[in-house]
Amino acid sequence: MARGKDICNKSWWLTVLKTNLLVLLTLTGAIIGFALGIGLRSHDLSQDAVIWIGIPGEMYMRSLKMMILPLIICSVIAGTASLDPKSNGKISIVALVYILATNCLPCLVGMAMALIIRPGEGVDVSNGQRVVDQPVMETSDIFADLFRNVFPDNIVAASFQQSQTKYEIQEEFIRLNVSGNVVNNTVIEKLKKIGVAYSTNVLGIVVCCLLFGIATTSVGELGRPFFLFFHSASEIILKILRWMVWATPVGVASLIAVALIKSGGLVDTFKSMGMFTLTIASAIAVYQLLIVPLYYFIIMRTNPYKFLISMSRPWMVSFATASSAVAIPETLNCLEQDNHVDKRISRFVVPLASTINRDGSALYITAACIFVAQLTGVDLDGGKIVLIWVLTTVISLAVPSVPSAGVMAVLINLTALGIPGDNIGLLFAMEWLLDRIRTGSNMLSHACCAMVVFKLCKSSLPPLDEEMEIMIRPDNVEKPELCHLNNLEVNENSEKTVL
Known part of the structure; x- marks a missing residue:
């Protein structure tokens, strides 16, 4: 009964509105x-008009991107520096096992939806074509680049570039003497x-930041000033x-x-790609609203x-920025x-997961492979379907950082399976929407x-001393008065000054 009175209370509604104000404003901006x-x-509209409509969104993106790299560096160092090596190892193993499992599971959902809906049947392949001008990267080169990037040779250069295998086509003219006849022959070689x-x-x-934190x-007390700097x-x-x-809200509306x-051609694009868009959206909805809640409930209760x-x-x-x-x-x-997740875990796990955990992308890649195979009339037997699953699970960890990387991963899979990729340009037609959904x-x-x-790891987290507990405790981030009271309490119980 008391709860009903609270709901009818004007102050209760004002509290709810204040708490969710940013969500409501962002939703309004999207609409x-x-x-x-x-x-x-x-x-x-002229190009200038479109540019100026997009300026607020561009400014919003640029301001956020400016702060992401410093945040990752400081958060990972501060988070790992507040743990012992044993805890770091357990957290890393649990995070990697989760990432591998959740890169694998959505592949099955994407393939199942594509085989049930069969979006490639009856599609007009004359619309939405676009030439994929990048060379197809070989799977071995993708993983070689992954290992190179795990251990960058220049931490400053890693802030704005990463290693990637480049291909160069070299043609060489050779004259051969065959039975007294001179024959001109051209040898084409792909150099890496x-x-x-x-x-x-x-x-x-x-x-690198993980190593600095460990x-x-x-080094014990000697490393405390280093930790305090990055935490601050x-x-x-x-x-x-x-x-x-x-x-x-303004940035979302603009973007x-x-x-x-x-x-271009929004109506025609929806007509030709409607079933594929429905397949991806339905698969992600099933995975995100049914499967993820199921295993989340089993683990978290x-x-x-x-x-x-x-x-x-x-x-x-x-969704608005197409960037996790x-x-x-x-x-x-x-x-x-x-x-109420401990900062020591969240500030290490989230940057790591954002680098190699791609549930939505893995789902999209498998469904897109089956879609293109249906367009070209290729029958997929059980062996090829299993191969798509395995390849996507592995490649999703190491897909190169290039524009439309998901589409490029589809092309890599098709090449490995021997499926013609002539119609892959059709995937670009709805890329602007599907990229946001999977992101x-x-x-x-x-x-x-x-x-x-x-x-799974909070029981093995090392206890914090009083000073570090005040800084790490999530409840104190937005409550400076609470932090102040904690400082006073510590000072009353001991003569140690809290920074």
Whole structure:
């Protein structure tokens, strides 16, 4: 009865509105973005007009990207430095096992939905074609690049580039004397060389920061100033990002509007690619709303949907920006503030998972492979389906960081299976939407990974001394007065000054 009175109370509604204000504003921004994009498509806008519509979203993206790398560096070092090597090892193993399992499971869902719906039947392959101009990377080269990037030779260069195998086609003319006749012959050879791709080597940076954090712990008291610096820096960066996040509604509206304005032939594209879009959206919905909650409940023994709702803000950021990395600050905030995950775990696991955990992408790659095979009339037997599953699970860990990397991974799989990739350009037609859908799924998986690791590893976390407990405790991030009271309590019980 008392609960009913609370709901009717005006102050209760004001509290709920204040608590969820950013979510509501972001949702409103997304609706405005869709309305603007669809409404302005019928007008012949100039390039300058489209640019200025997209300027707020571009500024929003640039400001967030500016802070992501410093946040990852400071968070990983501070998080691992507050653990002992034994705890670091257990957390890393649990996180990697989760990532491997959740890269494998959605592949089955994607293949099952593609085989049931059969989106490749009756599709007009004349629409949406686009030439894939990048050379197809070999699987062995992808993993060679992965190992190179795990151990970067220059930590500064890793901030803006990563190793990637480049191919160069060399033609050589040879004259052969065959039975007294001179025959001109052309030999084409593909040469490999180690080049660079201008994209942040997040995996290498995470590994380097992990080593710095472990070393900080191993040197004992001597490493405390180093830890305090990076912990302080991470909190300062998060504070700046909390200011920036209030620009999310405007940024979301701008990004979605420009994406819709630039997409050509929207009606024709939906006609030709509607079934494939439905397949991906349905598969991700089944995986994210049924399978993930099931294993989350089995492990956590709590309501999974309450957790998914709590991650709505970072999901919206991921959907609008098509980047789970951009959503890392908001993901950390929701995990630590709303779900009370220990910072020592969240600030190591989330950057690692955002690098190699790709649930939505793995699901998309398997479904797209079957879709293209259906377009070309290739019958897939059990052996080929299992091969698609295995290849996608492995390649999803090491897919190169290039534009439309998911489509490139599809082409790599098709080449390995001997399936013609002539119609793969059709996948680009709805890439602007499907990329956002699978990115949102990736982000939710990163958050689930942190929750599962926290559940399974919190008993082995080393106890904190009083000073570090005050800094690490998630409840104190937004409550400076609580931190102040804790400092006073410590000072009353001992003569130690708390920094």
